[in-house]
Amino acid sequence: MALRMWASSTANALRLSACASKSPAFSLSRAFSTVLDDLKYASSHEWVKHDGPVATIGITDHAQDHLGELVFVELPEAGKEVKQGTGFGAVESVKATSDVNSPISGEVVEINTKLAESPGLINTSPYEDGWMIKVKPSNPSELANLMGSKEYIKFCEEEDAAH
Amino acid sequence: MTASQARNAGLPIINLLRLKGMPILQQLHLEERLLRTSSENWCIINDGTTRPTIVMGVSGKAKELLETDAVLRDEIPVIRRFTGGGTVIVDQGTIFITFICNKDAISGLQSYPRPIMSWSSLIYKNIFQGIGEFSLRENDYVIGNHKFGGNAQSITKNRWVHHTSFLWDYEVSNMGYLKMPTRVPEYRQARNHVEFICRLKEYMSRSVFIDGTMDAVAAYFALRSPDVDDMQNPSSQFEPSSRILTRQELGEEASMELVGTVSQTSYMAAISSTFPTSKVA
Numbered sequence: 001m002a003l004r005m006w007a008s009s010t011a012n013a014l015r016l017s018a019c020a021s022k023s024p025a026f027s028l029s030r031a032f033s034t035v036l037d038d039l040k041y042a043s044s045h046e047w048v049k050h051d052g053p054v055a056t057i058g059i060t061d062h063a064q065d066h067l068g069e070l071v072f073v074e075l076p077e078a079g080k081e082v083k084q085g086t087g088f089g090a091v092e093s094v095k096a097t098s099d100v101n102s103p104i105s106g107e108v109v110e111i112n113t114k115l116a117e118s119p120g121l122i123n124t125s126p127y128e129d130g131w132m133i134k135v136k137p138s139n140p141s142e143l144a145n146l147m148g149s150k151e152y153i154k155f156c157e158e159e160d161a162a163h
Numbered sequence: 164m165t166a167s168q169a170r171n172a173g174l175p176i177i178n179l180l181r182l183k184g185m186p187i188l189q190q191l192h193l194e195e196r197l198l199r200t201s202s203e204n205w206c207i208i209n210d211g212t213t214r215p216t217i218v219m220g221v222s223g224k225a226k227e228l229l230e231t232d233a234v235l236r237d238e239i240p241v242i243r244r245f246t247g248g249g250t251v252i253v254d255q256g257t258i259f260i261t262f263i264c265n266k267d268a269i270s271g272l273q274s275y276p277r278p279i280m281s282w283s284s285l286i287y288k289n290i291f292q293g294i295g296e297f298s299l300r301e302n303d304y305v306i307g308n309h310k311f312g313g314n315a316q317s318i319t320k321n322r323w324v325h326h327t328s329f330l331w332d333y334e335v336s337n338m339g340y341l342k343m344p345t346r347v348p349e350y351r352q353a354r355n356h357v358e359f360i361c362r363l364k365e366y367m368s369r370s371v372f373i374d375g376t377m378d379a380v381a382a383y384f385a386l387r388s389p390d391v392d393d394m395q396n397p398s399s400q401f402e403p404s405s406r407i408l409t410r411q412e413l414g415e416e417a418s419m420e421l422v423g424t425v426s427q428t429s430y431m432a433a434i435s436s437t438f439p440t441s442k443v444a
Contacts, residue, residue: 071346092220093247096246098275099318163272
């Protein structure tokens, strides 16, 4: 499937592009932050992919780019309950720990154990190898509170422009 | 309206908390509680702490970062703090300055690590004008190419904390507890601790540095003395995460477990006695 580029000049200036998720999640150039079409996004820059009974969660390319090289990831244990908009873990980069918030509520069913040894997977592959937790959603209607790809790109543009 | 009030009009309020000699563990607990449970901005200045204490970042590994045999022998407390970053050893010669802010407190500032550090470097740059060659270099505060302050941060959804331990003075022997870290900035160029760092006291007095900081903060915030109730009624639901590491966590041999149980108890008692609750100045 061909990549679909978000063609706005503002997006280009702010280095954002949208991609179809079935294509390899690479950027056309290192200057672009990638946003995938079939994911949902939180204003705190986490993504969620709802696939049947399980949802996968991570942080966006925009977030990892702003955070810098990640050196440590703190994840919850399987079985823990997460709540939409509240923290479930943290990442460490450039002398800072940053909370990671869950876009949806539910029960953690799996964590990405590879991140313990390779936290940089989040930098190199934020939507695939760098996934953080898988959750059994308790309230699928919460997805309606989240942004689609176009909305998220606009959100990032406005946030970057305001600073 | 006075000139001062007019000047402060439109500036966000920051609570300025002046402390002297607060134990560093108590300071870290206070900071984390204010980050997580307060909705106000805070500037905390702690002029020196009590006994020499090692403070590691959230992901620090004692065996990699410390000369643990010496640390255990000399019963130096080791704290794992809630923020990221590297390892410092602090004592009476350390000046601590902390900012805890809402993410929209400073106009135009994105709550990510580098923008926060860039803003904080502007605060300190003011103090060194005409005194020393201050800069933010690869995330360190330096004079020339010598580091004089270790900084770290924690960023939540709507707030952030940026804290620094400034080496106004230090004991050369204390630096012997710290190993050369595996991750170092390029400008360090394989220098050991003593060659790499410098003392702030060679440039200014403690009071000049602290007063200069408050003047610089006043360009961004309206300073206010905090309400004592905010300090003395901690949220009962909040548990701070910064803590003292046990002897076992510092690598004491498992074969000494029986003796270690006794030595751990006496070690923790000795450490705890040096972290009493101190009153706000």
